[in-house]
Amino acid sequence: MQEIPDILTSSRWQLLKELSEQEQSATELADTLETSVSNVTQQLKILEAYNIVVSRKSTEKHVGKPKIIYRIKEDLVYAAMLKKGKAEKKVFKLEGFNGFLYNLIFTTGADDSFYILKFMLKHEELLKRCKACGFIKSTRDSVELFILTEHVDDIRARFSNLFIEDVNGKTKKIINWTHNEWEINDGLNRKDKYFLDMLWDVQLLYDPQGILRKAVDKRHLL
Numbered sequence: 001m002q003e004i005p006d007i008l009t010s011s012r013w014q015l016l017k018e019l020s021e022q023e024q025s026a027t028e029l030a031d032t033l034e035t036s037v038s039n040v041t042q043q044l045k046i047l048e049a050y051n052i053v054v055s056r057k058s059t060e061k062h063v064g065k066p067k068i069i070y071r072i073k074e075d076l077v078y079a080a081m082l083k084k085g086k087a088e089k090k091v092f093k094l095e096g097f098n099g100f101l102y103n104l105i106f107t108t109g110a111d112d113s114f115y116i117l118k119f120m121l122k123h124e125e126l127l128k129r130c131k132a133c134g135f136i137k138s139t140r141d142s143v144e145l146f147i148l149t150e151h152v153d154d155i156r157a158r159f160s161n162l163f164i165e166d167v168n169g170k171t172k173k174i175i176n177w178t179h180n181e182w183e184i185n186d187g188l189n190r191k192d193k194y195f196l197d198m199l200w201d202v203q204l205l206y207d208p209q210g211i212l213r214k215a216v217d218k219r220h221l222l
Helices: 010-021 026-033 037-049 096-107 110-122 124-129 152-159 181-189 193-201 211-221
Strands: 053-057 068-072 076-083 086-093 130-138 142-149 162-165 171-179 203-206
Touching: 010 026, 010 037, 010 068, 026 037, 026 068, 037 053, 086 096, 096 110, 096 130, 096 203, 110 124, 110 130, 110 142, 110 162, 110 171, 124 130, 124 152, 130 193, 130 211, 142 152, 142 211, 152 171, 171 181, 181 193, 181 211, 193 211, 203 211
Parallel strands: 142 171
Antiparallel strands: 053 068, 076 086, 130 142, 130 203, 162 171
């Protein structure tokens, strides 16, 4: 894959930001970004050549040629390190523990990343038994997480309201809001304010099967 600055120019990055929200056609992207369809199509072909985006023909019926829809091919992190004695760039797939780690870094501040990471490493069984995990919010004294699991009662009994200490002796309470898929879908179907608010705010940290993402997308359509 080409080096990061060569691929992710400002114009291509704007395209990728739009595609990260939803799959779109070149015409739709051109309208949003106020540029020409030919320019967008050219940039998309470059991104597609380097396996960053993929395309498909739309199944919608309309006059003329089938509409081509573009989407992000896979979740990636483009990382660059620059320090004395080392200048290196790498590409990582956002999957498994790597995905959790990089989502954590990009979603939370340095302090909260430490507390959450230490909590998960100390209680790794939790990560193994949950289907998804999301970050809700942080305060001076606590961090709130959303846990999706089929072991609700056990997780609530063993891993709720636990304290984690940092290297300087400061502690934060880790609060886990724990639910299973049925509870989440039922809450959304009933338009329960608790689930509507929770899923509006949650940011994905670990979601290998895309279950929490589907619930978040469903919430945003309500």
